[in-house]
Structure formats: structure tokens, C-alpha cells
Amino acid sequence: MTQEPIKVIDDKCVGCRLCVKACPFGAITVGESRVAVIDLTKCTLCGACVEACKFDAIEMAPKAAAALPDAFSDYKDVWVFAEQSEGRIQSVTYELLGEGRKLADSLKMKLCAVLLGSNTKPLSDELIRRGADKVYVADRPELEYFQDEPYAAVLTDMVRRHKPNIVLCGATTIGRSLISRVAVATNAGLTADCTGLAIDPETGNLLQTRPAFGGNIMATIITPNNRPQMATVRHKVMKESESDAARTGEVLAQTVAEALLKTRTRRLKMVPEQGATVSIAEANIIVSGGRGMQKPENFAVLAELAGVLGGAVGASRAAVDSDWIPYSHQVGQTGKTVCPKIYIACGISGQIQHLAGMSSSDVIVAINRDADAPIFKVATYGIVGDALKIVPMLTSAFRKALGK
Ligand SMILES: Cc1cc2nc3c(=O)[nH]c(=O)nc-3n(C[C@H](O)[C@H](O)[C@H](O)COP(=O)(O)OP(=O)(O)OC[C@H]3O[C@@H](n4cnc5c(N)ncnc54)[C@H](O)[C@@H]3O)c2cc1C
Numbered sequence: 001m002t003q004e005p006i007k008v009i010d011d012k013c014v015g016c017r018l019c020v021k022a023c024p025f026g027a028i029t030v031g032e033s034r035v036a037v038i039d040l041t042k043c044t045l046c047g048a049c050v051e052a053c054k055f056d057a058i059e060m061a062p063k064a065a066a067a068l069p070d071a072f073s074d075y076k077d078v079w080v081f082a083e084q085s086e087g088r089i090q091s092v093t094y095e096l097l098g099e100g101r102k103l104a105d106s107l108k109m110k111l112c113a114v115l116l117g118s119n120t121k122p123l124s125d126e127l128i129r130r131g132a133d134k135v136y137v138a139d140r141p142e143l144e145y146f147q148d149e150p151y152a153a154v155l156t157d158m159v160r161r162h163k164p165n166i167v168l169c170g171a172t173t174i175g176r177s178l179i180s181r182v183a184v185a186t187n188a189g190l191t192a193d194c195t196g197l198a199i200d201p202e203t204g205n206l207l208q209t210r211p212a213f214g215g216n217i218m219a220t221i222i223t224p225n226n227r228p229q230m231a232t233v234r235h236k237v238m239k240e241s242e243s244d245a246a247r248t249g250e251v252l253a254q255t256v257a258e259a260l261l262k263t264r265t266r267r268l269k270m271v272p273e274q275g276a277t278v279s280i281a282e283a284n285i286i287v288s289g290g291r292g293m294q295k296p297e298n299f300a301v302l303a304e305l306a307g308v309l310g311g312a313v314g315a316s317r318a319a320v321d322s323d324w325i326p327y328s329h330q331v332g333q334t335g336k337t338v339c340p341k342i343y344i345a346c347g348i349s350g351q352i353q354h355l356a357g358m359s360s361s362d363v364i365v366a367i368n369r370d371a372d373a374p375i376f377k378v379a380t381y382g383i384v385g386d387a388l389k390i391v392p393m394l395t396s397a398f399r400k401a402l403g404k
Contacts, residue, residue: 005045005061008036012057022052025187044187046225072165075227078104079164081155082115082127082135083174085146086270089123091240091282092170096233097131098241099197100168103206106199109165110134114158116151118144128249131241136162138254142261146174152181153260159186164228166206168197171232183230189223190230195237195337196220206231211333211356235281236339237360278312280329285311285342288331288358289319292347292368292387296324301388302346305395308404314338314358316348332357344394346387350375367391 015034027042028049036058038049050058078100083090097113104111113132115124117139124135138154159167159182167182169175171193183190196209196218205222206229212219223229280286287306289299299313306313314331315324331338333353343361348354350366350373358364359378366379367387376382383390398404 005040006038006043006050007059007061008038009057009059010035012055014055014057016054018052018054019049019058022048024048044225072227075163075165077110077112077134077162077164078107078166079112079114079136079159079168079228080132081167081169081175081179082113082123083146083170083172084115084117084120084123085174087117087119087123089126090170090172092172092175092233092235093127094130094240095235095238096168096170097127099233099238100166101131101241103166103197103199104133106201107165107204112136112164114138114155116143116154118142124251126243128251129243129245129247131244131247132249134250134252136252136254138256140256140261142263143256145267146178147263147265147267148177148181149263149265150261151178152185153262154254154256156182156185157257157260158254159188159228167228167230169230169232171234175232179230179232186228187226188228188230189226190232191221191223192232194231194233197231197233205229234337236337278306278310280312280314280331280338281336283312283338284340285309285344286314286331286338286340286358286361287311287344287346287391288314288316288348289325289346289387290316290348290354291318291322292349293319293324294347294388296322298388299325301391301395305344305391305398308395308398308402309342311340311342314343316351316354345375345379346391348375349373350378 013035015030017030019036020028025042025044027039028036030036050060080096080100082093100111110133112134113127114136118141120137120139124137127135169179191208194208194210198207200207205224208221208231209218287302289302302313313329315329317330319325320327320330333356335357337357339360341362343358344365346367363380364378365381366375367383367390368375369386371384
């Protein structure tokens with residue numbers, strides 16, 4: 001007789017329902033018999049119910065626990081979702097290929113890119129030059145632009161068929177929207193917004209590090225009971241892979257069933273954000289303002305300096321919450337992570353949630369009239385004084401020096 005991988009010991013179960021609450025998969029019910037019943041078609045053997053039960057009434061067969069990793073041996077390779085927009089690969093993809101290469105090498109697996117779009121040939125070639133060993137391509141006119149439903153359905157189908165071990169995706173608006181749907185559909189483990197990835201040498205699990213509790217601690221998360229392991233990764237935290245014209249790789253065209261392309265939404269047109277010249281995520285120089293700028297009109301002073309330097313304007317959440325500047329400019333834990341060559345923080349105190357988004361900038365210049373402001377602890381150069389007077393002085397000095 002085959003042994004059940006997990007079972008409820010009827011004599012010990014009191015029907016308290018702690019296991020029902022603990023089960024993330026809705027696999028346990030307590031019926032009229034007042035004994036828990038586990039639906040093995042939904043159970044993933046994660047063990048949460050075993051830990052939750054105060055009466056030792058649920059047992060997982062040791063053989064089943066040991067057999068679990070074997071079931072994962074079908075899951076191979078590290079996948080990177082290649083985000084493209086208007087026919088251009090987004091740079092976060094190259095950052096993921098750079099990091100994915102290290103993960104794939106430690107696991108002795110292949111690094112693969114997954115590309116959805118239309119007329120994708122030049123893009124798949126570039127993904128190979130940037131480090132992909134294989135590129136899975138779904139090339140259909142319907143996939144030219146990102147749309148949640150068809151993109152999620154096509155990627156889910158590919159994940160089910162090819163069983164990747166790890167799937168990485170940028171923590172961008174598209175990435176966050178897409179991968180959460182795919183993770184739910186494939187019952188995968190997903191960690192959002194990672195800033196560090198590594199492989200546990202003993203178990204081969206993906207170690208997914210991200211800030212937690214308001215950025216006060218870094219948490220390393222594992223998803224040992226599920227495959228694939230999925231993570232979204234913050235833009236600008238990892239280094240881009242270099243393009244190497246000599247690299248070769250395989251392009252694997254995927255058949256896409258019509259049913260997967262169904263969508264209830266339609267893209268009418270793309271409207272670029274008004275007023276935004278350079279995106280802070282891509283900028284090499286960012287001039288950022290906080291509550292110390294005092295009113296929305298004073299952001300024009302920052303825009304002028306940014307214009308002279310060819311940079312972008314960023315902001316603290318305090319400035320965004322005051323409606324002085326749109327959210328797309330917010331830097332920090334709940335805004336964008338940026339990594340420019342120069343970050344000029346004007347009237348920003350330097351709270352931990354702001355630092356979480358900019359502290360890896362190469363050079364940080366802080367202007368604040370409070371000499372004890374925490375921003376000075378991370379600043380390369382500090383200027384104590386009134387930003388409203390100092391920024392125009394900098395603008396005119398740079399204008400002269402740069403001959404503008
Ligand atoms: C869950 C959570 C998520 C958050 N996410 C973010 C985030 O993504 N990004 C973010 O920025 N914040 C975030 N915050 C908010 C964060 O905690 C701070 O409240 C915010 O960063 C403060 O913004 P600030 O530095 O502009 O304002 P303040 O802290 O009020 O600082 C203003 C500074 O300006 C200086 N100043 C005043 N006048 C002048 C002047 N004329 N010249 C020079 N200096 C002057 C003052 O000395 C002061 O240091 C988050 C908070 C929470 C709880």
C-alpha cells in the first residue's frame with residue numbers, strides 16, 4: 001500500500017481549524033466529523049499545517065519530505081523576462097542577464113531570456129549578445145505592446161511547458177503586473193522588489209534579499225517548497241551585462257495558441273508624461289528636492305540646474321505627497337531606486353525610506369540648512385545653507401563652466 005505523503009491523525013485532531021487558517025493553498029477543510037481533511041490535489045506539502053497544529057495531529061511522511069526536492073529536478077535553467085517597449089529592450093533586462101549569469105553558472109544551468117513581442121529578431125540577437133544562452137520567443141502582432149492578460153497567459157503557458165527553475169523580472173510597472181499573475185497561475189514562490197540574489201550552495205535554493213520593515217532590515221527570503229522560484233528585481237541595483245558580438249545562442253520560436261491572446265483591454269495610444277524630460281531611472285545626474293524646497297514653484301529652480309547638467313529632477317515622498325511634483329519622480333522605498341553618477345539632494349532630510357532609493361549613487365551632494373540632517377551621513381559633499389540660494393548659484397556656475 002502506498003503511504004500518504006501527509007495525513008491527519010483522527011484521534012489527535014480536535015477540529016480547531018488552526019491548520020485551515022495556516023494553509024496558504026486552501027487545501028484543508030473541517031467537516032461535520034470535526035476532523036481536518038487535506039485535499040491532496042491542492043496540497044503542496046509546504047508543511048505550514050504541521051507547524052500550526054498544536055496537537056501533533058498532522059504528520060508528513062519523511063519519505064515525502066525527502067522526495068520533494070526530487071520533484072524539482074525537472075525544473076531547469078534561469079529565465080529572465082526580457083521587457084521591451086516600443087521595440088527597445090529595457091535596460092533592467094540587461095541587469096537581470098548580468099545577475100542571472102552568476103546564478104546560472106552556480107547552478108550549472110543555462111541562462112535563458114523570454115521575449116514576447118512582434119518582429120523581435122533584432123531584439124533576440126541582442127539578448128544573446130548580452131549573455132542569454134537561449135531565447136524563447138513568442139512573436140505575434142498581438143504581443144507588440146504589453147497587455148496584462150495575453151502576456152500573463154503566454155508566459156504562464158511557457159513556464160508550464162518548459163519548467164524553469166528560476167524566473168527573474170524587473171520590478172517595473174510591467175514586471176510587477178505580469179509576474180504576480182504568472183506566479184499565482186503556476187503556484188510559484190515569488191519575492192517582490194529584490195535588491196540581492198544568490199544561490200544557497202547547500203540546497204541550491206535562490207536566496208532573495210530585499211529591504212523589510214521600512215528598510216530597517218534586509219530580509220533574505222527562500223521559497224524552498226515551490227518551483228519555479230520567481231523574483232522581481234529593482235532597476236539600477238545590479239550591473240548590466242556587456243554586449244559581446246562574438247556570443248552565440250539558440251532562438252527558440254514558441255507556438256502561441258489563439259486562446260492565450262484573448263484580452264478584455266485594448267491599447268488606444270501611448271501618451272508620454274508631460275514635462276518629464278529625462279526619466280530618473282535612466283539619468284546619470286539627478287537634482288532632487290524635498291519639503292525644504294517649501295513650495296511647488298521652487299521645483300523650477302531644481303529643473304533649471306538639472307537642465308544645465310543634462311539631468312533629471314527627483315523628489316522625496318514629502319514633496320510628492322504635497323502635490324509639488326508627480327509620483328513618477330519619487331525616489332525611495334515606495335518610489336524608484338536610482339543609481340546616478342551624481343545625486344544632488346536639496347532640502348531632503350535623509351530618512352531611511354529615501355536613502356533606500358538613492359544611497360548607492362556614486363557621488364551624493366547634500367544641501368540642507370540643518371547641519372545635523374541625516375542626509376549628511378551618506379553625502380560625499382555637504383553644503384549647509386539655504387537650498388533656495390545655493391542651487392541658483394550652482395546653476396550659474398555650471399552654466400559658465402559648461403559654456404551653456
Ligand atoms: C512605508 C513608508 C515608505 C516611504 N517611502 C518613501 C519614499 O519612497 N521616498 C521618500 O522620500 N520618503 C518615503 N517615506 C517618507 C520618509 O519617511 C520621510 O517622511 C520623507 O522622506 C521626508 O521627506 P523630506 O526629507 O523631503 O522632508 P523632511 O523630513 O521634512 O525634511 C526636510 C528637510 O529640508 C531641510 N530644509 C528646510 N528648508 C530648507 C532650505 N531652505 N534649504 C535647505 N534645506 C532646508 C530641513 O532641514 C529638513 O532636513 C516613506 C515613509 C514610510 C512610512
